[in-house]
Amino acid sequence: MQQQILTVKNLDYTYGTGGKCVEALKGLNLSVNRGEIFGFIGPNGAGKTTTIKLLLGILMPQKGELSISGKLPTEPETRRTVGYMPETADYYGYLTPRELLNMYGSIFGIARSQLRKRVRDLLELTGIEKNADRLMRTFSKGMMQKVSFAQALVNDPDLLILDEPTGGLDPVSRRKMREVIRDLHGKGKTVFFSSHELSEVELVSDRIGILDKGHLLATGSVKDLVGGREKGQSLESCFLKIIEERI
Numbered sequence: 001m002q003q004q005i006l007t008v009k010n011l012d013y014t015y016g017t018g019g020k021c022v023e024a025l026k027g028l029n030l031s032v033n034r035g036e037i038f039g040f041i042g043p044n045g046a047g048k049t050t051t052i053k054l055l056l057g058i059l060m061p062q063k064g065e066l067s068i069s070g071k072l073p074t075e076p077e078t079r080r081t082v083g084y085m086p087e088t089a090d091y092y093g094y095l096t097p098r099e100l101l102n103m104y105g106s107i108f109g110i111a112r113s114q115l116r117k118r119v120r121d122l123l124e125l126t127g128i129e130k131n132a133d134r135l136m137r138t139f140s141k142g143m144m145q146k147v148s149f150a151q152a153l154v155n156d157p158d159l160l161i162l163d164e165p166t167g168g169l170d171p172v173s174r175r176k177m178r179e180v181i182r183d184l185h186g187k188g189k190t191v192f193f194s195s196h197e198l199s200e201v202e203l204v205s206d207r208i209g210i211l212d213k214g215h216l217l218a219t220g221s222v223k224d225l226v227g228g229r230e231k232g233q234s235l236e237s238c239f240l241k242i243i244e245e246r247i
């Protein structure tokens, strides 16, 4: 039996209180196996980022349970083994990528001698070495995405949680990121990512989960879910059909 690295049970999350509250997640159940690449898809406002923030302990569950490697998301040991790329890369603009990565590396307690090489390798891996010493306030969206991806890898995490990682990336950079994700997969790492780019999701995921209005509608491999699609039928229309059929 495959070992689960991430489990979510009966999770509810509501923003706000009183009349203006938004029920973002309703009884969400989800599990991700160790070593798999799991794509989390669903329309805008489905609850993907909310789920991710709960998995990181940025938000606290109001009902239900979450665990990562059997521990709570807020435990220091969990934080040490998880890498996170947020939906919007909003880092201090008066730092350079090298400074930012050094700062995150120090927070994780990586020794200075080791960190220098690690930062150099990550800058190269994510394609920002040429801009490594430029202030980030001058960066484009795609460049910031690459910095954010490097930041998520700085602690060599077992579980990588990426919120729309390919948003704003050009096709070559997207392919490069896909290769890095596959390499990490080859090393036994687990990747949980949200995306709207369905062809990307199909190319890289072992399994996907479809979320809509805070409910998980389906999980499985892309083949399991839309394997019988007709020639010429787009992935978008298949997923839309699943959403329409199950609500």
Ligand SMILES: Nc1ncnc2c1ncn2[C@@H]1O[C@H](COP(=O)(O)OP(=O)(O)OP(=O)(O)O)[C@@H](O)[C@H]1O
Pocket (backbone or CB within 6 Å): 015, 016, 022, 023, 024, 042, 043, 044, 045, 046, 047, 048, 049, 050, 051, 087
């Ligand atoms: N800080 C907040 N305050 C109130 N409501 C919020 C807040 N953040 C999210 N929501 C609401 O929670 C629901 C889920 O939002 P969430 O950001 O998790 O969706 P998402 O699936 O990540 O969407 P997207 O694909 O657009 O990133 C939406 O209805 C959203 O309006």
Ligand SMILES: [Mg+2]
Pocket (backbone or CB within 6 Å): 048, 049, 050, 087, 163
């Ligand atoms: Mg989101």
